[in-house]
Amino acid sequence: MKRRDFLKTTAGGVLAAGLGFPRVNLLADEAPQAAPALRWYKGNFHCHSQWSDGHDLPEVVVSEYKKHGYDFFSLTDHNILHNDDLRFTGFAMNFTPKDMKPFEGETSFWKRMAAGPGWPNLIQENVDKAKEMFGEDSVRIKETDEGTYVRMKTEKELREQFAEPGKFLLIPGFEMTAQWVHVNLINVNKDFFLEDPSIENLVSASFDKALEFYADNKEPYLFTLNHPLWQYYNIQPSYMFARPGIRFLELTNNDTQWQYYPEAWDPEQLWDIVNAHRAKNGQPALLATGTDDSHGVFRKDYLAYHGWTKVRAASLDVNSILGALQQGQSYVSTGCDFADISFDGKTLAVKLDPQTEGDYRIEFIGAKKDYDETVKYIDVPGEGGRPARKLECWSKEIGKVLESVDGLEASYTLKPDDLFVRAKAYRIGAGYAYHGEAAKQHTLVTADCAWSQPYRDGDKF
Ligand SMILES: [Zn+2]
Ligand SMILES: [Zn+2]
Structure with missing residues (x-):
C-alpha cells in the first residue's frame, strides 16, 4: 500500500489509533496541501532535567532551548511526568x-x-x-x-513562564526507561513503566501498552524508539518488524550511539532495513526524529543543541506539529537545513539552506525491490554492564547510495526497481557530529547534516 492510500484508509480508524492518533482525524488528504502558509519549525523531543538525572533545574533547560531558537520543546525525564x-x-x-x-x-x-x-x-x-x-x-x-x-517546577508552571503562542510551544512528555528499551511518549498526561528481560518483547510491549494506556487521549501523542544502538541494548531491525505501527525512530541522539560493529548496522542502516521490509510488505514507513537527549545545557560534555527535528506545519500548536510529523512533513538535522523538500510521487527534490560555509553533498539513499533478505549474526561478548548478544547483519545493499550530487540542489526520480528513496545532505569533510573523546570512537552521526524522510512511489508531499 502506498503511503497516500494508507493515510486514507487509516484516517480516524483502528490503525490510526496504532499510530498514536486515537481520535483526531489529522490524516485527511487535504489537510497539509490546503494550508497556504506552511513553515518549518525547529524542535527537540528529548531532553533531561533535575526531575531525573539532568544537570540543570527544569526552568534553566527550557529557558535555554527557547533562547537557542527552538520553536517547540519537550522535557522528557526518565519515568516521570512533571x-x-x-x-x-x-x-x-x-x-x-x-x-x-x-x-x-x-x-x-x-x-x-x-x-x-x-x-x-x-x-x-x-x-x-x-x-x-x-x-x-x-x-x-x-x-x-x-x-x-x-x-522542581511543574510542566504547568514552566508553560506559564515560557510558552508564547506562535513563538514557543512546550509539549509534555517523559522517557519510559526500562533496563533494555527507552521510548519517548510525547503529549501525554500519565506515565507508565514496563520491564521484561527480552528486548524484543519490550519493543512490542511498550508500543502496545501506549496504545491501550492512551486510548482515551483527546489529542495525538508521539511514540518514539530511542537510541536504538546503545551501550546497554540494541533494538535490532527484526524487532521492529512485528510492530509496523511504530512510526518514529530516534536517528540522532547526542553521544549514545555506542558500540558499533561495522559488520552489523549503524542507526541509519537500521532505519533503511526496517523501511525496506515495510515497503516490501505494504506497511507504513518508519520516520526519523532528531534529538540531542541532553542532560545539561551549559556543560560541553552534555552536548545540547546538537540534533533536532524540523517540522513543516501550518501553525505552532501541538495538533499541527504532531499532525505534520505524522504525515512525514519533517526532517532531521545536526546543523544543515533543507530550504525545501518536495516529492511528487516519483521525484524527490531537495534544496539546502546551509548554516555553515562549505561544500555540500546530497546523497540519495534507498533499497532495491530484489534486495537480499538473508540475515547473518555476529556474537558480541558481554562487557561493561552489557549482556552478550547476537547482532543481526543485513546486506549492505540496503541503504546504499543510489546517486550523489555535489551542490545545494538535487533531485532523484524513483526507478522501477527502487523500494524507496531518501535524501541525506551534509557538509563535505564535516566529520562526526559530536567531538568528545568518547564520541570520536562511538558516534556515527554526521555533523552539519540533514536527513529527509523516506519516500515511496506514489507518496505525495
Ligand atoms: Zn534513553
Ligand atoms: Zn534520554
Whole structure:
C-alpha cells in the first residue's frame, strides 16, 4: 500500500489509533496541501532535567532551548511526568523524608540536595544557576532535619513562564526507561513503566501498552524508539518488524550511539532495513526524529543543541506539529537545513539552506525491490554492564547510495526497481557530529547534516 492510500484508509480508524492518533482525524488528504502558509519549525523531543538525572533545574533547560531558537520543546525525564503530585522518589532516587510535616500541602517533586557531584545528584551549583537567571526567590528550598530539599517546577508552571503562542510551544512528555528499551511518549498526561528481560518483547510491549494506556487521549501523542544502538541494548531491525505501527525512530541522539560493529548496522542502516521490509510488505514507513537527549545545557560534555527535528506545519500548536510529523512533513538535522523538500510521487527534490560555509553533498539513499533478505549474526561478548548478544547483519545493499550530487540542489526520480528513496545532505569533510573523546570512537552521526524522510512511489508531499 502506498503511503497516500494508507493515510486514507487509516484516517480516524483502528490503525490510526496504532499510530498514536486515537481520535483526531489529522490524516485527511487535504489537510497539509490546503494550508497556504506552511513553515518549518525547529524542535527537540528529548531532553533531561533535575526531575531525573539532568544537570540543570527544569526552568534553566527550557529557558535555554527557547533562547537557542527552538520553536517547540519537550522535557522528557526518565519515568516521570512533571505534574503536581507530591513526590520524593524518582529515577534511581529515594529521598522520602521520615517526617512529612514540612511538606504538608506541598506539590511537585522535591529533590534532596547532595553534598557533591555524582549521578544523578542535585548540587549547589545547579540551584545557584537557576537563582542567577531567575532571581533569589525563584527556587523554593526547605531546610529540614533530614536535608535540604529543592522543589522542581511543574510542566504547568514552566508553560506559564515560557510558552508564547506562535513563538514557543512546550509539549509534555517523559522517557519510559526500562533496563533494555527507552521510548519517548510525547503529549501525554500519565506515565507508565514496563520491564521484561527480552528486548524484543519490550519493543512490542511498550508500543502496545501506549496504545491501550492512551486510548482515551483527546489529542495525538508521539511514540518514539530511542537510541536504538546503545551501550546497554540494541533494538535490532527484526524487532521492529512485528510492530509496523511504530512510526518514529530516534536517528540522532547526542553521544549514545555506542558500540558499533561495522559488520552489523549503524542507526541509519537500521532505519533503511526496517523501511525496506515495510515497503516490501505494504506497511507504513518508519520516520526519523532528531534529538540531542541532553542532560545539561551549559556543560560541553552534555552536548545540547546538537540534533533536532524540523517540522513543516501550518501553525505552532501541538495538533499541527504532531499532525505534520505524522504525515512525514519533517526532517532531521545536526546543523544543515533543507530550504525545501518536495516529492511528487516519483521525484524527490531537495534544496539546502546551509548554516555553515562549505561544500555540500546530497546523497540519495534507498533499497532495491530484489534486495537480499538473508540475515547473518555476529556474537558480541558481554562487557561493561552489557549482556552478550547476537547482532543481526543485513546486506549492505540496503541503504546504499543510489546517486550523489555535489551542490545545494538535487533531485532523484524513483526507478522501477527502487523500494524507496531518501535524501541525506551534509557538509563535505564535516566529520562526526559530536567531538568528545568518547564520541570520536562511538558516534556515527554526521555533523552539519540533514536527513529527509523516506519516500515511496506514489507518496505525495
Ligand atoms: Zn534513553
Ligand atoms: Zn534520554
